[in-house]
Amino acid sequence: GESVGLHLPTLSVQEGDNSIINCAYSNSASDYFIWYKQESGKGPQFIIDIRSNMDKRQGQRVTVLLNKTVKHLSLQIAATQPGDSAVYFCAEPIIQGAQKLVFGQGTRLTINP
Amino acid sequence: DAGITQSPRHKVTETGTPVTLRCHQTENHRYMYWYRQDPGHGLRLIHYSYGVKDTDKGEVSDGYSVSRSKTEDFLLTLESATSSQTSVYFCAGGGLYNSPLHFGNGTRLTVT
Numbered sequence: 072g073e074s075v076g077l078h079l080p081t082l083s084v085q086e087g088d089n090s091i092i093n094c095a096y097s098n099s100a101s102d103y104f105i106w107y108k109q110e111s112g113k114g115p116q117f118i119i120d121i122r123s124n125m126d127k128r129q130g131q132r133v134t135v136l137l138n139k140t141v142k143h144l145s146l147q148i149a150a151t152q153p154g155d156s157a158v159y160f161c162a163e164p165i166i167q168g169a170q171k172l173v174f175g176q177g178t179r180l181t182i183n184p
Numbered sequence: 185d186a187g188i189t190q191s192p193r194h195k196v197t198e199t200g201t202p203v204t205l206r207c208h209q210t211e212n213h214r215y216m217y218w219y220r221q222d223p224g225h226g227l228r229l230i231h232y233s234y235g236v237k238d239t240d241k242g243e244v245s246d247g248y249s250v251s252r253s254k255t256e257d258f259l260l261t262l263e264s265a266t267s268s269q270t271s272v273y274f275c276a277g278g279g280l281y282n283s284p285l286h287f288g289n290g291t292r293l294t295v296t
Contacts, residue, residue: 102282103281103282105284105285107287112289112290113289113290114188114274114276114287114288114289114290115227115274115287116287117284117285117286120283120284122282160226160227164281164282171217171229171232171242172217172227172229172285174226174227175226176224176226177226
């Protein structure tokens with residue numbers, strides 16, 4: 072069945088550096104992916120999404136890259152700030168009509184001063 | 185997301201008691217969802233609703249029921265709480281396929 076996985080459970084970066092969080096998926100028919108950020112004590116917050124007809128999508132300080140050949144996507148955060156410390160999830164919907172999301176386990180991003 | 189409000193934010197209850205968690209949305213989302221989040225398991229779907237009075241099961245629905253009598257409100261009920269239902273519960277709302285879900289800030293439930 073479909074699964075969405077994250078490569079690393081934790082990632083530490085220096086403030087001001089760029090961060091890259093990776094995610095692998097197994098269903099080659101997947102056509103939509105979402106990245107969420109979850110801060111302590113809060114619910115997942117939508118960051119950015121990408122459809123399979125795109126390879127790259129940029130937001131404010133964030134970029135998502137999609138490599139359909141190897142079924143991999145990544146979230147790049149530029150010039151990381153203390154407020155970027157959180158757990159990051161990738162997710163994909165598994166059926167059409169209702170947005171049933173399958174989530175990866177998450178990567179905890181820690182920003183070192 | 186201010187459009188999704190969950191209550192209570194924290195609850196402690198005893199094994200065997202019924203518990204109802206509430207989710208209220210102001211975004212007119214057609215679809216609403218209940219997820220639970222546990223260490224090592226991530227977010228798992230309990231139940232979802234695709235309209236008023238229309239609900240369906242998710243991957244971990246045993247021991248839970250839901251009701252949606254109006255668009256704005258989606259209730260999750262644990263008929264007889266067990267310790268395995270100690271978790272953080274998230275409600276989410278969204279539209280059709282290929283659009284993101286928007287989450288509330290969760291309810292932390294402890295069953296003693």
